[in-house]
Amino acid sequence: MAGQGExxxxxxxxxxxxxxxxxxxxxxxxxxxxxxxxxxxxxxxIAVGLGVLFLWLFRxxxxxxxxxxxxxxxxxxxxxxxxxxxxxxxxxHGKNALIAPLALxxxxxxxxxxxxxxxxxxxxxxxxxxxxxxxxxVVPTTDLNVTLGMxxxxxxxxxxxxxxxxxxxxxxxxxxxxxxxxxxxxxxNFLLEAVTLLAKPVSLGLRxxxxxxxxELIFILIALLGYWQLPLYFPWAVFHILxxxxxxxxxxxxxxxxLSMAHxxx
Amino acid sequence: MNINATxxxxxxxxxxxxxxxxxxxxxxxxxxxxxxxxxxxxxxTQAERAGKDLELAQAKAAEKLKEAKAQAAEIIDQANKRxxxxxxxxxxxxxxxxxxxxxxxxxxVEAERNRAREELRQQVATLAIAGAxxxxxxxxxxxxNSDIIDKLVAEL
Numbered sequence: 554m555a556g557q558g559e560x561x562x563x564x565x566x567x568x569x570x571x572x573x574x575x576x577x578x579x580x581x582x583x584x585x586x587x588x589x590x591x592x593x594x595x596x597x598x599i600a601v602g603l604g605v606l607f608l609w610l611f612r613x614x615x616x617x618x619x620x621x622x623x624x625x626x627x628x629x630x631x632x633x634x635x636x637x638x639x640x641x642x643x644x645x646h647g648k649n650a651l652i653a654p655l656a657l658x659x660x661x662x663x664x665x666x667x668x669x670x671x672x673x674x675x676x677x678x679x680x681x682x683x684x685x686x687x688x689x690x691v692v693p694t695t696d697l698n699v700t701l702g703m704x705x706x707x708x709x710x711x712x713x714x715x716x717x718x719x720x721x722x723x724x725x726x727x728x729x730x731x732x733x734x735x736x737x738x739x740x741x742n743f744l745l746e747a748v749t750l751l752a753k754p755v756s757l758g759l760r761x762x763x764x765x766x767x768x769e770l771i772f773i774l775i776a777l778l779g780y781w782q783l784p785l786y787f788p789w790a791v792f793h794i795l796x797x798x799x800x801x802x803x804x805x806x807x808x809x810x811x812l813s814m815a816h817x818x819x
Numbered sequence: 820m821n822i823n824a825t826x827x828x829x830x831x832x833x834x835x836x837x838x839x840x841x842x843x844x845x846x847x848x849x850x851x852x853x854x855x856x857x858x859x860x861x862x863x864t865q866a867e868r869a870g871k872d873l874e875l876a877q878a879k880a881a882e883k884l885k886e887a888k889a890q891a892a893e894i895i896d897q898a899n900k901r902x903x904x905x906x907x908x909x910x911x912x913x914x915x916x917x918x919x920x921x922x923x924x925x926x927x928v929e930a931e932r933n934r935a936r937e938e939l940r941q942q943v944a945t946l947a948i949a950g951a952x953x954x955x956x957x958x959x960x961x962x963x964n965s966d967i968i969d970k971l972v973a974e975l
Contacts, residue, residue: 577823593825600829604836611844618851620858627851634848653849654841662836693829698822702829 570773574688600693603665645813656805664801666693674772694765704758707808714815753811764800768793944972
């Protein structure tokens with residue numbers, strides 16, 4: 554499926570699958586090295602589309618929700634809500650109206666974005682190519698920008714709530730007076746704590762990205778096998794169902810844990 | 820893989836989605852769930868209470884039934900007694916009436932007999948006197964022989 558009439562080789566096939574549809578402020582569509590102000594249009598559109606799908610579905614159920622006997626869809630939605638709510642209540646012992654909806658959004662949205670991985674790898678890019686879109690990377694969570702965009706937002710919340718609950722002084726103290734509570738250790742403490750703090754968003758974003766990117770790459774490699782892909786594709790897809798849910802769950806749980814740590818005094 | 824403005828776009832979308840979810844999705848759904856939980860809990864307590872009430876009512880009903888049965892038996896017993904009493908009374912009354920009637924009849928018969936005898940005696944006396952009168956008409960004075968006739972009448 555290589556674009557621009559190149560001969561179809563394995564590397565060009567893979568390369569094509571891993572290229573985003575981009576638009577940059579300076580260079581326009583698909584410019585090379587267009588600098589920071591470049592948008593991965595495919596990732597953003599699919600991510601936003603899935604987010605809207607999630608919110609539309611849940612909102613429509615919420616609007617029609619009854620206290621009486623619920624319908625099947627409402628039951629399902631309520632199961633998800635209850636699952637998230639239980640996890641939040643188990644981990645986060647405070648009063649914060651943001652945490653549970655945040656966890657729900659992360660869980661369902663990340664799950665939906667991961668779910669795009671189960672769409673056969675050539676289906677959407679090929680369809681896009683026939684209507685004139687040269688590149689399409691289907692799974693938003695295989696885009697490092699997407700996962701880091703979410704994890705850095707979580708990081709901002711961590712900082713915000715740490716400062717809000719413990720004050721700027723408390724935040725600084727947390728960074729400098731742990732784990733060795735002595736002024737002489739301040740540089741060492743700061744080094745350790747800064748790494749700990751910065752590792753949170755980085756690991757959060759990279760974990761999701763890494764898992765999904767690797768999974769997608771293996772799907773692409775399997776797709777290269779021609780007819781032999783079928784017996785391989787199926788077990789990998791089944792196995793991937795687990796990864797999809799698990800990664801969405803891990804992202805949600807870690808967000809809750811980090812935010813609950815931000816709320817608690819040591 | 821290069822970091823670019825996609826990250827910012829994703830962060831903005833994320834913030835908007837979370838805000839929307841917090842505002843319009845989470846509260847109504849959780850409210851519905853909690854309201855239903857409360858409703859079910861209330862229903863269960865009510866059912867439990869109703870069960871207890873039923874048990875109590877059943878016990879009460881059984882007691883009432885027993886009482887009623889005892890009462891009925893008593894009433895039947897009383898009625899039986901009363902019946903024998905009435906029958907006895909009627910019997911006695913009948914007996915008395917019968918003997919009274921018999922006695923009356925007997926007395927009447929007796930009286931009739933006496934009357935008939937008296938009448939007969941009178942008639943015989945008259946007859947005798949008439950006979951005697953006829954016999955003695957010519958010679959004998961009626962007044963002089965009346966004591967003999969009286970004696971005769973008394974002998975009849």
